[in-house]
Amino acid sequence: MKNQQDVQNIKVWDWSIRVFHWSLPLVIFALWYTRLDTEIHMLFAQLLMFLLLHRLIWGVIGTPYARFGHFVYGPRTLQAYTKHFFTGKKPLYLSHNPLGGLMVLVLLLALGLQLMTGLFIDDFIFPGPLYDRVPGVVSDWMTHWHPRVFKILLGLIALHLLAIFIHRLKGEKLAKAMLTGKKHLNSQACDFQAEPLVFPWAKFVFAVILAILPVGVVFYAL
Secondary structure: OOOOOHHHEEEOOOHHHHHHHHHHHHHHOOOOOOOOHHHHHHHHHHOOOHHHHHHHHHHHOOOOOHHHHHHHOHHHHHHHHHHHHHOOOOHHHHOOHHHHHHHHHHHHHHHHHHHHHHHHOOOOOOOOOHHOOHHHHHHEEEHHHHHHHHHHHHHHHHHHHHHHHHHHHHHOOHHHHHHHOOEEOOOOOOOOEEEEOOOOOOHEEEEEHHHHHHHHHHHHHH
């Protein structure tokens, strides 16, 4: 049995999840800042593609609390959590709560759309690496939506920051947990697992290789 101190300081986020989380805003800013410099912009686009692919793979084979199956919930759980969010009866979760899990999926989808539209963009000065692989009408559509998806992404990021602030007011230090990897909760959390968080290095290397290969194909082989 774990003592009370061990249970309250539970290792939730492994180091790779934390690197992914804090790298994303830096990469997004770098992509915006280098939007007029094709060569450098494409390098950051490659990094974004790698990060997204690795997170998707890690969400299947990674550490327990990082897996999508651990924080993606059905409509009933989502509805129940939303109903009790502003009450003292709000259930606790070690991984992302149902609303947070939904936000993770939405943000990953928005980032994926931003990346995909950039791959097929064709504005004559700044073509994507795959712009000539699709009909002109498709490339035109991607070119039209690329800057618009970015604005949607900024709105989602603002909503994400607002949610973190609200949770902080309610006593949940989500940002600190993503820095330290630990959450100060008890074993009554809905998704509590007693197993220690052991980093699976073999799976990590496998995920890195799987994420790098498509980047190399898209940017250098096609």
